[in-house]
Amino acid sequence: MAAMSAVLTEPSAGPAVTRDQALRAPKVLLHDHLDGGLRPATIVELAAEIGHELPETDAEALGRWFTTMADSGSLPQYLETFDHTVAVMQTAAALTRVARECVEDLAADGVVYAEVRYAPEQHVANDLTLDEVVAAVQEGFEEGMAASRARGQGITVRQLLTAMRHQARSREIAELSIAWRDRGVAGFDIAGAEAGYPPTRHLDAFEYLQRENSHFTIHAGEAFGLPSIWEAIQWCGADRLGHGVRIIDDITVTDSGEVELGRLAAYVRDMRIPLEMCPASNVQTGAAASIAEHPIGLLTRLRFRVTVNTDNRLMSGTSMTSEFTHLAEAFGYTVRDLEWFTVNAMKSAFLPFDERLALITDVIKPAYAALAAEG
Numbered sequence: 074m075a076a077m078s079a080v081l082t083e084p085s086a087g088p089a090v091t092r093d094q095a096l097r098a099p100k101v102l103l104h105d106h107l108d109g110g111l112r113p114a115t116i117v118e119l120a121a122e123i124g125h126e127l128p129e130t131d132a133e134a135l136g137r138w139f140t141t142m143a144d145s146g147s148l149p150q151y152l153e154t155f156d157h158t159v160a161v162m163q164t165a166a167a168l169t170r171v172a173r174e175c176v177e178d179l180a181a182d183g184v185v186y187a188e189v190r191y192a193p194e195q196h197v198a199n200d201l202t203l204d205e206v207v208a209a210v211q212e213g214f215e216e217g218m219a220a221s222r223a224r225g226q227g228i229t230v231r232q233l234l235t236a237m238r239h240q241a242r243s244r245e246i247a248e249l250s251i252a253w254r255d256r257g258v259a260g261f262d263i264a265g266a267e268a269g270y271p272p273t274r275h276l277d278a279f280e281y282l283q284r285e286n287s288h289f290t291i292h293a294g295e296a297f298g299l300p301s302i303w304e305a306i307q308w309c310g311a312d313r314l315g316h317g318v319r320i321i322d323d324i325t326v327t328d329s330g331e332v333e334l335g336r337l338a339a340y341v342r343d344m345r346i347p348l349e350m351c352p353a354s355n356v357q358t359g360a361a362a363s364i365a366e367h368p369i370g371l372l373t374r375l376r377f378r379v380t381v382n383t384d385n386r387l388m389s390g391t392s393m394t395s396e397f398t399h400l401a402e403a404f405g406y407t408v409r410d411l412e413w414f415t416v417n418a419m420k421s422a423f424l425p426f427d428e429r430l431a432l433i434t435d436v437i438k439p440a441y442a443a444l445a446a447e448g
């Protein structure tokens with residue numbers, strides 16, 4: 074590994090954030106799956122309507138079932154739990170409801186901007202077209218934004234359309250994202266089991282999106298290592314990395330505490346490529362041993378463009394408040410650290426520049442200044 078030495082910033086001084094402060098802080102979420110964030114009670118109701126058999130029919134027990142099953146230490150097993158959520162999201166009414174509740178739950182958690190992703194191709198088992206799927210989700214997002222605004226919890230939400238990496242519909246989904254680019258869709262993603270399905274399988278879709286001046290992120294470096302990250306960036310041209318946690322494999326900390334970056338890690342850091350880190354999810358799939366040992370600690374001190382995300386709120390029993398609280402407990406993060414993660418995320422959003430800037434200056438900065446002033 075060609076090594077470039079890097080400087081570690083000192084942890085910021087001050088008290089670690091409490092759960093209450095984390096809840097009140099405005100948060101920005103770039104990596105959240107619509108089909109990974111349903112309310113358990115909604116799954117129970119929707120499943121009863123269509124006669125889908127669930128492993129548990131009591132909402133609380135079902136919620137526990139998801140987190141326990143997802144706590145498998147393996148990404149493919151973690152992904153099996155989505156069979157039940159996807160099964161109840163096959164009609165326009167169900168998609169709209171799930172989308173509306175998602176926005177309301179995020180707003181209640183203090184999220185002010187979110188990009189929520191899902192794979193339209195997984196919601197056409199009945200008779201919906203891909204276009205109708207996107208329209209139903211958009212309707213739910215708009216209802217959710219209006220209801221939240223009426224409650225004084227303003228939130229802006231955009232869709233990211235995901236193509237499944239083991240399928241062959243990525244070009245079609247990329248075209249769908251362009252058809253909807255001015256109507257609520259901010260970008261594109263690929264997801265699913267990583268090993269055996271390199272992002273270059275979908276090069277056609279990525280090249281099309283680049284020609285269209287569009288944006289995309291790629292799940293890479295979660296269950297599989299550096300080659301996946303390298304392909305996502307240097308072959309596919311990803312704007313952001315979903316997870317990207319294995320970039321740590323290209324970083325060495327010597328016995329004397331010096332840090333050396335390999336060429337890929339240096340490129341990711343130098344180019345400010347956003348890492349959509351999802352600590353709770355990574356612990357469940359075995360990508361990290363614990364929150365305290367999660368590479369986010371080192372990557373933050375190295376000033377990579379780190380963002381904090383939920384991935385799947387249902388499967389990981391998490392929320393943005395919970396992610397921030399656990400990170401503050403593990404690494405002592407202060408209000409200023411949470412502000413840094415939040416501004417990083419807002420800068421990295423697939424939203425027009427003026428809108429990003431307005432959220433940073435009008436919403437994020439003043440609220441963090443007020444929180445910091447509480448001492």
Ligand SMILES: O=c1[nH]cnc2c1ncn2[C@H]1C[C@H](O)[C@@H](CO)O1
Nearest residue numbers: 106108155190191192235264265292
């Ligand atoms: O963390 C993940 N890695 C890879 N794929 C994922 C992850 N979380 C969810 N997915 C898959 C399962 C969903 O059905 C799909 C679309 O949201 O994306």
Ligand SMILES: [Zn+2]
Nearest residue numbers: 264292315384
């Ligand atoms: Zn994900």
